[in-house]
Amino acid sequence: MAISSSILFCYLLFSLISNVASSFMYSDDRRDVLFPQILKEEAVTRLDELGKVSDANGYLQRTFMSPASVRAGNLIRQWMEDAGLRTWVDHMGNVHGRVEGLNASAQALLIGSHLDTVVDAGIFDGSLGIITAISALKVLKSTGKLGKLKRPVEVIAFSDEEGVRFQSTFLGSAALAGVLPVSALRVSDKSGVTVLDALRENSIDIAEESLLQLKYDPASVWGYIEVHIEQGPVLEWVGFPLGVVQGIAGQTRLKVTVRGSQGHAGTVPMSMRQDPMTAAAELIVLLERLCKHPKDFLSYDGRSNGSTLESLSSSLVCTVGEISSWPSASNVIPGEVTFTVDLRAIDDAGRETVLYELSNQLYQICEKRSVSCIVERKHDANAVMCDADLSSQLKSASYAALKRMTGETQHEIPVIMSGAGHDAMAMSHLTKVGMLFVRCRGGISHSPAEHVLDDDVWAAGLAVLAFLETHV
Incomplete structure (x- = not known):
């Protein structure tokens, strides 16, 4: 009886150890399928590293x-080569990494985002899209599947999306899409340096003809x-890490210049002033009122209808992000x-x-205040x-990545609109586009x-990997 009890005890103990071992083995296998070293640890480390590359x-x-x-472009190029991609920098400073797959003559899938930032930026805007794409392709390299892709895949780190330096967004992606005008090369920054100058300072000798050839x-x-x-x-509110983008809002940027009569602050009576600062202040408040309450300004006529007004009420946003004065004393x-208007x-x-409507109201205010106004799109x-x-x-x-x-099988993946502009807007002039959003804390960016x-x-890296494995 004692011997039987001992045998039974040993059997139960062996079964328990086997089950635990199997559980850990399953966990390890599952981690291998999830590739955390590349898609998580390394990707996060690279995002942090890129976030330290600043002017x-x-x-x-x-x-x-x-x-x-x-410097950031050089770093990204190294990571592309680490993933098995052939790399180069084009005449607009875009960094490319490409793998030809089984059929180099097949139509290519392009994956991209931007490497430039706004002033006082976060480390994820733009960089996340570049890093997740490189990481997914590195996984395919590590599993021996990179060369088995059915079509070429090219990752592009676009040189300019934010438009901070030259106030002209999508310089990088618009050039590849063929919608960047030659005149963009002559646009200058606040120091008088043109786009052409900036490229040549970095040993990129571009001419008008070579810009057209970038398309x-x-x-x-x-x-x-x-x-x-x-x-x-939205994604944080609904509790999902990923969301599919249905579309991207249209955008207009204006530069408004108000000119008045410069004078001494202590000697010109208030009733005799032609003050462009107070005029600008009234114009900015007008813009806010118009964009908060478009129905109060727009009527149902040939220019607008009920559906348009409804759409504006839910999607219209306006921002004055920059203002300057002369002589600023x-x-x-x-x-x-x-001042600028976005x-x-x-x-x-x-x-x-x-x-x-903004233009009409703006010129009325300027006339009333006896100042001149120039609006540039x-x-x-x-x-x-x-x-x-x-x-x-x-x-x-x-779905596949989250599962x-x-x-577990996930609920419906959210489908949302984007109020921010993206390189996909420029690339839509070249080809069909799709976008995947990743949750960010508090919705905070820039x-x-x-x-x-x-x-x-x-999760984002896994989703790109699943997309490549299934559709490319």
Whole structure:
């Protein structure tokens, strides 16, 4: 009896140890399938490393062809080569990494985002899309599948999306899409340096002819996808790490110059002033009222209808992000004030209606105040709808990625609109586009407080990997 009890005890103990061992073995296998070393740990480390490459001390800033931008491009190029990609830098400073797969003549999938940043930026905007793409391809290299892709895949780190230095967004992606005008090469920054100068300072000798040659042949491209932080609160609110983008809002950027009569702050009576600063202040408040309450300003006429007004009420946003005055002295009534306007809406017709009404109201205020006003349209981009098939494929890839991570079938992947502009807007002129959003804490972006969970970086990389494994 004692012997039987001992045998039974040993059997139960052996079974328990076997089950525990099997459990750990399953966990290890599952981790191998999830590739955490590449898609999570290494990706997060690289995001941190890239976030330290800055032109400023104490905060992140990388603008088009700045020294830090060039260093960041070199670093990204190294990581592309580490993933098994052939690399080069084109005449607009875009960094490319490409693998030909089984059929080099097949249409290529392009994956990209931007390496430039705003002033005092976060480390994820733009960089996340580049790093997740490189990481997914590195996984394929490590598993021996990189050369077995059915079509070429090219990762592109675009040189300019934010438009901080030259106030002209999408310099990098618009050149490849063939929609960047030759005149863009002659645009100058605040120091008088032109785009052409900035490129030549970095040993990139570009001429008008070579700019035109940058355009990709649409017949050679299968599609474009982009991974990007949401820059909004929706995914965090619904509790999902990933969301598929349905479309991107159209955008207009204006530069408004108000000129008045410069004078002494202590000697010119208030009733006799032609003050461009107070005029600019009234114009800015008008803009806020118009964009908060478009229905109070726009009527149901040939320019707007009920659906347009409804769309504007939910999607219209307007921002004055920069203002300057001359001569900018505390004891001088300014002679000139300049400010920027950033206006966005999902409905292009509605956006034009708002701009028309803003222009009318603006000139009335300037006339009333006896100042002159000049409005320059610096940038226009129509709203872009993402390709339905690409969006469906990205949704399936997101399902697959989250199921791999959690072992459970997920609920419906959110489908959301983007109020921010992206390189996908420019690339839509070349090919079909799709976008995947990644949750960011508090919806905060364009700020050092910008944050993405390590596991969400992981989920994004897995989704790109699943997309490549299934559709490319």
